[in-house]
Amino acid sequence: MTIAETADPDDVVQTLYLSLLGRAADPAGLDFLTQLVNFEDPAAVAALGDIFIASSEFQNSFAAGSSENFVRSVYFNLFDRNAGTDEVEAWTDRLDAQGLDRADLPAAVLEAARESDLEAYEAKLFIADYVTDQTERGGYLPDALTFPALRSNDELYADLNRLDAEYDTLSLEVVGASLDARPLYAATVGTGEASLLFITQQHGDEPIGTEAAMYFLDFLAGDSELARSLRDEVTVTVVPRVNPDGFARWEREVGGERGLVDPRLNNNEIDLNRTYDPAAPFTADVAPESVAVRELLARLDPDFVFDYHGQGNYRDAEGELDTMSVLWPTNTGVDPAIVDASKRAVAAIAASLEDYDYDQLTLYPGAETASIARNGFSLAGTPGVLVEQRFGQEMTELARGLDVDYSALISALALEGFITMQGLVEAAADGSIETLDPALAEQIPERSPSVRYADLYSDDSYGAEELLIA
Numbered sequence: 001m002t003i004a005e006t007a008d009p010d011d012v013v014q015t016l017y018l019s020l021l022g023r024a025a026d027p028a029g030l031d032f033l034t035q036l037v038n039f040e041d042p043a044a045v046a047a048l049g050d051i052f053i054a055s056s057e058f059q060n061s062f063a064a065g066s067s068e069n070f071v072r073s074v075y076f077n078l079f080d081r082n083a084g085t086d087e088v089e090a091w092t093d094r095l096d097a098q099g100l101d102r103a104d105l106p107a108a109v110l111e112a113a114r115e116s117d118l119e120a121y122e123a124k125l126f127i128a129d130y131v132t133d134q135t136e137r138g139g140y141l142p143d144a145l146t147f148p149a150l151r152s153n154d155e156l157y158a159d160l161n162r163l164d165a166e167y168d169t170l171s172l173e174v175v176g177a178s179l180d181a182r183p184l185y186a187a188t189v190g191t192g193e194a195s196l197l198f199i200t201q202q203h204g205d206e207p208i209g210t211e212a213a214m215y216f217l218d219f220l221a222g223d224s225e226l227a228r229s230l231r232d233e234v235t236v237t238v239v240p241r242v243n244p245d246g247f248a249r250w251e252r253e254v255g256g257e258r259g260l261v262d263p264r265l266n267n268n269e270i271d272l273n274r275t276y277d278p279a280a281p282f283t284a285d286v287a288p289e290s291v292a293v294r295e296l297l298a299r300l301d302p303d304f305v306f307d308y309h310g311q312g313n314y315r316d317a318e319g320e321l322d323t324m325s326v327l328w329p330t331n332t333g334v335d336p337a338i339v340d341a342s343k344r345a346v347a348a349i350a351a352s353l354e355d356y357d358y359d360q361l362t363l364y365p366g367a368e369t370a371s372i373a374r375n376g377f378s379l380a381g382t383p384g385v386l387v388e389q390r391f392g393q394e395m396t397e398l399a400r401g402l403d404v405d406y407s408a409l410i411s412a413l414a415l416e417g418f419i420t421m422q423g424l425v426e427a428a429a430d431g432s433i434e435t436l437d438p439a440l441a442e443q444i445p446e447r448s449p450s451v452r453y454a455d456l457y458s459d460d461s462y463g464a465e466e467l468l469i470a
């Protein structure tokens with residue numbers, strides 16, 4: 001979808017806000033402009049761009065300078081990456097020598113964009129739409145539309161401690177340590193009777209849920225009316241990044257090191273998501289991360305536990321990628337009442353994403369294995385739910401040395417994860433998590449067929465050949 005192809009006036013106006021002003025549309029501006037223009041008429045749409053160019057907000061910006069600066073600004077605003085020298089030169093020439101109007105540059109750049117840029121654009125459009133929407137509703141607004149990179153372990157710990165210092169409503173404790181002696185934190189917000197536990201990144205190279213959780217803690221501990229009312233009803237504990245050692249290994253791979261233990265595993269090469277069979281618990285010398293989670297779960301005895309992971313790319317017949325897959329416990333030994341509770345939570349996740357076109361929610365085709373978290377936790381008496389978000393293949397390619405800026409995609413996926421966390425807490429607060437029909441969960445479609453990374457971005461300038469390195 002590009003601005004030239006889209007018939008949706010909201011998308012056209014939002015794209016102009018994004019590309020020319022570098023921000024999400026304010027609700028009043030969006031309403032005014034979508035009603036002002038006849039979107040069937042290309043000349044009228046082009047004139048709409050002129051309104052932005054003439055605005056004082058644009059005229060006072062970096063983008064109003066030289067053509068080079070304007071091109072750089074449009075690229076960054078649309079795709080969240082720096083334009084290449086050749087791109088800056090080519091578009092500057094179109095503007096200065098060939099008479100391309102500045103107001104028409106965003107559409108022209110989108111028209112010529114490669115696959116990964118279009119994906120970044122769709123991600124940014126989703127974030128901008130979310131921000132416009134929440135501005136109207138008084139909901140949570142992230143500090144910036146996108147964040148530049150995944151948090152390192154040290155940055156994660158610093159950010160958790162900053163939240164702890166900033167908010168009286170959040171308490172932070174160390175609940176264990178990894179094999180490499182990195183702390184495992186649990187952050188708790190709220191004093192309500194309903195109680196939810198979120199854990200993220202048991203697999204070190206599946207970091208999106210951690211980023212989502214950091215948005216979520218910032219929201220839930222904050223002073224919005226919504227957050228205050230949720231805190232009265234629900235107590236939420238989050239353990240972000242259960243496998244920091246694995247993530248550190250992934251970062252070393254990005255830096256060029258080879259021959260390390262798979263970042264998915266802990267330092268003893270244990271898959272932490274195969275350690276939760278209550279009949280065969282792992283010991284702290286083998287998997288201290290797992291012991292920390294299990295002890296916390298036993299101490300808190302929450303109503304639900306949600307386990308956030310990452311998966312690869314799956315694409316349906318229409319060419320849409322699955323963004324998230326979910327599943328309840330499927331081990332036959334789990335009490336049917338617990339299975340139903342987990343399915344109700346899955347239904348709450350589906351409901352939370354209903355307003356967002358960006359999302360494609362499917363069912364994860366998971367095994368019965370008792371040692372998998374959603375099964376093991378449920379066998380031990382707490383309804384468990386698996387949440388998987390895409391970005392697994394991208395993480396693998398980045399570890400192999402691929403040099404692509406995925407900050408827009410990471411930010412959009414983190415926001416998607418955040419929306420599900422907020423939706424679950426709202427459903428726990430208003431009691432709907434107890435009353436939703438479990439059968440709704442079964443209506444979520446099966447996961448789409450897997451698609452090779454190289455097939456996703458075959459037209460990209462960094463070349464499909466490179467992406468096939470095994």
Ligand SMILES: [Zn+2]
Pocket residue numbers: 202203206273309310
């Ligand atoms: Zn995983």
